Amino acid sequence: MLKYxxxxxxxxxxxxxxxxxxxxxxxxxxxxxxxxxxxxxxVEQLVNNQASPHDYAMRPSDLRKLDQADxxxxxxxxxxxxxxxxxxNLSSKKDIEWMALSGTYLREFGEEGHDHDHEEHDxxxxxxxHEDHDHEDHDHEEHxxxxxxxxxxxPHVWLDPANAKVLAxxxxxxxxxxxxxxxxxxxxNYQDFVEALETADNNVEATLASIKDVPYFVFHEAYGYxxxxxxxxxxGAVTLSPERKPGAKTVANIRTEIxxxxxxxxxxxxxxxxxxxxxxxxxxxxKTAVLxxxxxxxxxxxxxxxxxxxxxxxxxxxxxx
Numbered sequence: 117m118l119k120y121x122x123x124x125x126x127x128x129x130x131x132x133x134x135x136x137x138x139x140x141x142x143x144x145x146x147x148x149x150x151x152x153x154x155x156x157x158x159v160e161q162l163v164n165n166q167a168s169p170h171d172y173a174m175r176p177s178d179l180r181k182l183d184q185a186d187x188x189x190x191x192x193x194x195x196x197x198x199x200x201x202x203x204x205n206l207s208s209k210k211d212i213e214w215m216a217l218s219g220t221y222l223r224e225f226g227e228e229g230h231d232h233d234h235e236e237h238d239x240x241x242x243x244x245x246h247e248d249h250d251h252e253d254h255d256h257e258e259h260x261x262x263x264x265x266x267x268x269x270x271p272h273v274w275l276d277p278a279n280a281k282v283l284a285x286x287x288x289x290x291x292x293x294x295x296x297x298x299x300x301x302x303x304x305n306y307q308d309f310v311e312a313l314e315t316a317d318n319n320v321e322a323t324l325a326s327i328k329d330v331p332y333f334v335f336h337e338a339y340g341y342x343x344x345x346x347x348x349x350x351x352g353a354v355t356l357s358p359e360r361k362p363g364a365k366t367v368a369n370i371r372t373e374i375x376x377x378x379x380x381x382x383x384x385x386x387x388x389x390x391x392x393x394x395x396x397x398x399x400x401x402x403k404t405a406v407l408x409x410x411x412x413x414x415x416x417x418x419x420x421x422x423x424x425x426x427x428x429x430x431x432x433x434x435x436x437x
Contacts, residue, residue, distance in 0.1 A: 135155075135156055135157055135158040136153065136156060136157045136158070136186045136187065136291060136294050136295050137158050137160065137184060137185050137186045137187075138153065138157050138158065138159050138160070138185060138186065138187045138188070138189060138291075139159075139160045139161075139162065139181050139182055139185040139187070139188045139189070140159055140160070140161045140162070140188075140189050140190070141161070141162050141163055141169060141189070141190035141191060141195075141196045141199060142161070142162075142163050142169050142190075142191065142196075142274075142410060143161065143163075143165055143410045143411050143412060143414075143416075144274035144280075144410060144411060144421065144424065145161075145189050145190065145191065145214070145274065145283070146159050146161045146416055147411065147414075147416065147420040147421035147424060148189075148274075148280055148283050148284050148287060148309075148421055149189055149287055150416050150417065150418060150420065151284065151305060151308075151309045151312075151418045151419070151420070151421060152284055152287045152288050152291060152302055152305050152306055152309060153287070153291055153302070153305070154301060154302075154305050154418060156291070156295060156298045156301060156302075157291065159416070160181045160185070162174075162178050162181065162199075163196075165410065165412040166386070166387065166412060167387065168387045168388070169191070169195050169196050169198075170195070172196070172198050173198060174198050174199075174202060178202075179202060182202055182203070182206060183206065186210070186294050187210050187211065187212065187290055187291070187294060188203060188206075188210070188211040188212070189211070189212045189214070189283075189287065190203075190211065190212070190213060190214065191213070191214045191215060191271055191273060191274065192213050192214060192215030192216065192271055192273075193213075194215070194268070194269060194271045195215075195271035195272070210290065210294075212283070212286055212287065212290060214273055214274070214279070214282075214283050215269070215271060215273055217282055217283065217286055219282040219285075220273055220279050220282050220283075221273070221276060221278060221279055221341075222269050222270070222273065223269075223270050223340055223341060223344065224268065224269060224270065225268060225269075225270050225337055225340070227270075227340065227344075270337070270340050270341065272338045272339070272340065272341055272409065273341060274341075275338070275339060275340075275341040275342040275345075275409065275428075276341035276342065276344070276345050277313055277316070277317050277320075277345065277425060278345070279341065280313060280421055281309075281310060281313060284306055284309050284310070284313075285306065288302045288303060288305070288306040305418070308418070309418075309421075312419055312422045313421070313422055313425075315422065316422035316423070316425045316426050317425070319426055319429075320346060320425050320426055320428075320429040321346065323426070323429040323430065323432075323433050324346050324347075324348065324429055324432060324433065326437070327348075327432065327433060327436040327437055328346070328347050328348055328349060329349050330349060330380050330381075330436040331349050331350075331351045331377045331378060331379050331380060332348075332349065332350060332351065332379055332380055332381040332382065332383065332432075332435070332436060333350075333351055333352050333353065333354060333370070333373075333374060333379055333381075333382040333383065333396075334350060334352075334353050334354070334382075334383050334407060335353065335354050335355065335382075335383055335384050335385045335388060335393065335407070336353050336354065336355050336385070336388075337353045338385075338409045339407065339409065342428065346429075348432070351373065351377040351379055352370070352373055352377075354370060354382065354392060354393060354396065355392070361392060362392065367392070367395060367396060370396055371396060371400075374396065374397075374400070374402060375400075379402055380402065380403060380435070380436055381402065381403045381404060381405060381435035381436055382396055382397055382402055382403075382404050383404065383405055383406065383407040383431075383435065384404060384405075384406050384407070385406065385407055385408065385409065386406055386408050386412055386413075387410065387412075390404070390406075403435050404435070405431060405434055405435035406431065407428065407431050407432070408427070408428065408431065409428075411423075411424035411427065411428075413427075414427065
């Protein structure tokens with residue numbers, strides 16, 4: 117039998133062609149993973165852009181994605197309850213749980229605005245202050261699906277740009293371990309991300325500067341990190357839990373609060389029906405607009421997370437100016 121030797125130029129490792137397979141939970145996580153991984157990473161997102169992670173149900177295809185992934189990146193079990201058991205069953209699977217990372221700033225629901233400057237609120241600054249917020253703190257009993265009454269720790273950590281930097285740094289480190297051949301690329305992508313993030317942060321600050329004192333209502337308590345970072349004047353939420361519609365008594369109470377606080381705008385969200393918001397502002401001069409906490413309309417790219425922050429600021433400004 118004749119044997120043919122392959123040219124040396126074709127004897128390339130599989131890793132030269134294979135992308136690292138990363139499964140993400142929601143769009144903002146995908147944005148950050150894409151920014152750091154670039155062309156070397158294939159992102160598979162579980163929760164589609166029109167759905168909410170609060171009430172998402174896993175499908176068999178999702179379980180296959182988890183099984184095949186090199187890395188899983190998610191927010192935390194208090195948001196994506198559906199991921200807790202599948203990830204526990206994949207004991208050898210590497211995952212990054214954003215809320216469990218040292219340096220991630222965690223706020224409690226009902227907490228007043230967290231005013232901080234950009235220099236203080238970076239990856240290193242919160243390590244000591246928040247090191248007690250480890251994985252054990254987020255047990256299922258306290259923050260499980262049954263407990264979405266918006267008490268306890270707020271899981272919407274992606275709405276603070278400083279938290280985005282923390283996740284980006286950890287994604288860079290994990291991707292570098294999984295694919296050391298591209299370590300320098302991941303590091304360069306991280307630096308580019310930080311620069312773009314700081315520019316966006318400054319742009320958002322400028323966009324919101326003139327409307328920080330204008331009172332408004334949101335659809336549900338998802339924006340505390342963003343509002344705390346930029347010092348906005350949220351007067352309340354239409355619903356404590358996005359899966360539950362408020363009753364007639366609650367609607368009447370909210371209308372009273374809207375009048376008492378001279379609320380300028382009541383925001384809805386693309387993931388939920390705006391009908392209740394229309395009912396609340398019917399017959400008043402209060403405006404309404406859509407706040408998108410997941411960036412559903414943005415195309416996934418290296419710059420999508422900074423663009424997401426600026427788009428969200430624009431949504432606030434459109435209704436509050």
